[in-house]
Amino acid sequence: MLRTTTGVLSRLTINETKTTGSAFALEFVRWRRKPRWLPVAKSKLFRVPERKQQNADEKAELMRLHNNYKLQMRSLRQYLREEVLRLNVTTTADHIVLTPEQEEAEFQRCMQENEAWNQKIAVERNERLQRELEEKAVEIRQRLEAARIREEERLERADEVVRREIELSKSFITRDKLDTAIEQALANPVDYNFSLDLKGNIYRGRNTVPGGKGTPTLGGANEIEVQQTLKASN
Amino acid sequence: MSVVKYIGRTTDFRGKTLWELVGNLRDFGVGRLLIRNKFQRYEEPCYMRILKVEVTPHDPAKDPIRKVAVTVEKTWRGVVSPKPVTIYSTSYKPDYELVPKEEEQKYLNNNKKVSEQILANSIDFPPLLREFIRQETGVQEPTMKVHHKQTHNKLVRLAKDGEKPTIECTMGLGRPASPKLYENVL
Incomplete structure (x- = not known):
C-alpha cells in the first residue's frame, strides 16, 4: 500500500513546491497517511463507502463454524474448571489425610515440643535477666559512689570559699574602723600611675623618671594641667 | 423532487428516533404501533405498542443525544413479553418506524411462531x-x-x-x- 501511495504523494509535494516556489515550504512526508485528527479530505467528503456483499452461503457456513468452535471450547473450559474444583475437594495428592486420633496425637506432640522449647528459652532468659540485674546493680552502686564523691568535693569547695570570706572579712572597713582606715589611707597614699619607655620598661609613680627615683621634672606644669582638666570635666 | 444524497458512513438503521416519532403525535402516540426496522428481518412479528411516554430531562450542551422513556408492550418474534418494557437507553437509535393505523392489522394478524x-x-x-x-x-x-x-x-x-x-x-x-x-x- 505504501508503495502505491508514494507516487501520488511525491507528485503532490512536487506540485506544492512548484506552486509555492519557496524552499521553506518543504514538507517532509514521513508517514504516508493522513493523521487521524485531520478531517476528511475534501475529495473524499461526499464519498459513500461501498457495502461489500458477502456470499450468503459462505456467511452462514462461517457463522456456523464459528459458533460450533465457540460452543466446543466453552464446554471444554467448563468441564476442566469443574474437574479442577472436584479434584481440589477430593484429592489427597498435596496433603496427608489423618484420622482424628492421629491429628490429636500430632497436636499433642507439637504442643510438647513447643513446651520444651519454651522451657529451654525460659531458662536462658532467666539467666540473662539475672546477669543484667547484677550488672545494673553494680553500675548503680558505682554511680552512687561517684555522686557522693562529687557532693563531698562540692561541700569542700564551699567550705573553702566560706573560710576565705571569713578571713577577708577581718580586713573589712566597718563603721568603727572607718576613721582609722581613712587616716591610714591618707597616711599611705597609693600611686597607680606609671609610664612606659620605648623598650617597654614600666616606671611606677606619677613623677618617676627613667634615671632616678621621684624627681618631679614637670611637677608644676603637670599640676596646673590636672587642675585644668578637672575643671573642664566638671 | 429533490434528490436525497447521503454522505458519511453507511448504517444498518432505517427510520427515526423515538423522540422524533413520539413528539409529533397526538397524546405522544399512546396506543400506536411501533417497529424496529432491525428486527424486521425475522419472519415472526416484531412490534411494540406504546403504553406510556415520559419525557426525561435533557441538556444538549452535555449530551446531544436526545432520549425519551417510552413504555411499550413488546412482541418479539411472536412472543409477547409478559411485562411492559421501558425503552430508554436505545430510544435514541434512528431505527424506529411508526406503523400507520391501516397497516397495523398486517402485524397483528401475523401469527407465525418460532418452531420449537x-x-x-x-x-x-x-x-x-x-x-x-x-x-x-x-x-x-x-x-x-x-x-x-x-x-x-x-x-x-x-x-x-x-x-x-x-x-x-x-x-x-x-x-x-x-x-x-x-x-x-x-
Missing part, C-alpha cells in the same frame, strides 16, 4: 482427552455437559431426559450449513 428447537445436553470430548478419560475411567464413550449461553430472550430449550435434540452438538466440524461449498473438495 431443543438443544443437546451433552457433547463428546476432543479425541486426545477422550483417550485419557477412557484409560482412567474405562468408559468407552464419555460425554461432558454443553455450555450454552444464557440470554433473556432465548427461544430454544435444553433437552430433557430421553428427548432427542433438534440441534446436535458435535466435537467435529458438524453438518455444513451450505453443502455446496464443500462440493469437489478433497
